[in-house]
Amino acid sequence: MSENNGVLARIKDKYAELSPSARTIANYLQQFPLTIISDSTSEIAAKTNTSKATVSRLFRQLGYASHQDAKQDVVLQRDAGIPVKQVLDQHDYVAAELGNLQRTLEAIPAEQINQVAELLANAPRITLIGYRNSYPVALHCRQQLKQIRPNVRLLPQPGQSLSEDIMDLSADEIILVFGFRRRPRIFARMMEALPPERTLLFTDPTGQVYQDRVKHLLLCQLGNQFAFDSYAAPMSLVSVICNQAYTLLGDEGDRRVSTITSLYAQMGELDPE
Template sequence: MSPKEQSFLSRVRAILPELHPAERRLGDFVCDFPGEVASYSAQELAALAHVSKATVSRFIQRLGYENYEEARRHARAERQSGSRLFLAAASDSDDGQSVSAHVTQSIQNLENTFISVGESQANSIAEAILGARKVWVIGFRASSAFAVYLQWQLTQVIEEVVAIPGAGQTLGEHLVSMSKDDVVIVFGLRRRVTQIDPLIEQINKQKSRLLYITDESVAFQKSAEWHLRCQTLAPGPLFNHVSVMALCHLIISRCIETAGAKGRSRLRSIEALNDVLDEL
């Protein structure tokens, strides 16, 4: 692979063994905090890494860029992929982030997420889930945990709900069974796997009703009947998923409320069986 085909970080890692001490210090710094290249000027980066501006210039040339601005554009584009490394800042490693900063950001994320989720939208999602022949929940990587959680909670109120794919299974083994009477819930949180787009395309071909839950970086998916975007900003290198969990809670609670007496009857039966089997 030629340098121009490599990612920004791949270029840096490739030249590290060849660098002189000052450049190596800069290279190690950039590997730890690549987002600083996207955010700061060459002079500011030099100050952060404790090297000269001339060292930064030589380093950028070694990477194969014509100038620092070209490197910045490449780093900015790579930051959009959602890599946690690009979310870290050098200042974070010195003092860390306060508890209040995390709480404040979580509250802001919740407010910014739910401002676009109306009562009618929440109701229509619940009604669709309760009326579906089957509900399929899909998630990969970070999204997998939320998919499994939502599926587990939905079993309290509906029978036909499954999280896919299971261990050793392929998506095709499940997609073939989807129909227009089904609801498919897809979690597409950063960093998304490459098969998300073709997966959504196939779900649309099956004519299933699609609920797409993503972070704020995803453009509105017109083919989805519902697209809910969660704010995931955080102080530090990790995404804040408080709003995702809150959204799951809203969906589950609204389903139980909408199910009414039938839903409460299923909950009572589940608790009775738990007592009989002495499972809890």
């Protein structure tokens, strides 16, 4: 048996032993594995012109007690962030993205958005931390905050460890951590080392295990309908919070934006509109 014990790996390992009808089903599941979650045994049989009994027998040949066990296996893989290939049309993607965004923003109270924005507007220093797939979201947040306020840094620096930077955190520093699923092993130890009263965590539902280690937990929906996670909701949440922080900064934020805009023109860093 393959080290990856998912449905697709089991199909590959057992394919030579399958009957022609079972191979027809296996071929379909390899192309559309998420139908194991969305479709019943009867629906899979109808789509492959086979029988319900043949579909059930295939799952048993793959080592599952039932279709439900196979479904749970696929759900666990996607909830862990493991890519599972699926072919869907553009409408499906749009609907899924809108759903992720709506569930994310509707679940976070406006009061919490304001509290986080106030921290980002008023903190003397801000440190952002993001590893792997969380790094681009942290970089996006840094880019927005740097336009409206000073003393914002992003960790870890390329090729550098984190311990010396954590050691130098000041007592008035706010730490924004971005930790989406498939986090590196160091993440849990890092959360233990950070001061909970000054740490904010942007994460997906799997990150709720760290809720006692942070001042604010901001949950983002990444979806599990497609092979790869979507970061549209976290990116939007960052924009919502940074926009609110900019509003709270008032004239101070406006002066900084104006100065940076003049420097862009002076240095010719941006293409003319």
